[in-house]
Amino acid sequence: MIEYLNIDRGIQMAQQCDKFIVTGRVQGVGFRYHxxxxxxKLGLTGYAKNLHNGEVEVIAIGNSENLEQFYQWLQQGPKTAKVMSVLRESLLSYTEKYSGFEIL
Structure with a gap:
């Protein structure tokens, strides 16, 4: 888990970075867009990208509560997808910063 401080209007919030690998029918169904x-919606930044093996890699940065909600959502995904599994890993040395959530 990477932690750094994001100071916004005088409020400090601990942030962490998680990597998710999502398997199932998750490519060609709008999974990255959703x-x-x-x-x-959860105030996270990061990206979602298709991998060559049919999985989707997701990097998400935010507070632990919102990342947990995001993880719960990923396990279901959108109605168009069929999620089989979600692997979650906390990244300790991730230094990239995103201003939004990118689709790669």
Missing amino acids: TAHQGL
């Missing part, structure tokens, strides 16, 4: 939308 994932980015859900991430933005």
Whole structure:
């Protein structure tokens, strides 16, 4: 888990970065679009990208409560997808910063 402070209007919030690998029918069904939308709704930044093996890699940065909600959502995904599994890993040395949630 990476933690750094995000100072916004005088409020300090501990942030962490999680990597998710989502398997199932998650490519060609709008999964990345819906994932980015859900991430933005939860105030997260990061990206969703298709992998060559049919999985989707998601990097999400935010507070632990919102990341947990995001993880719960990823396990279901949008109605168009069929999620089989979600692997979650906390990244200790992730230094990238995003201003939004990107679809790669």
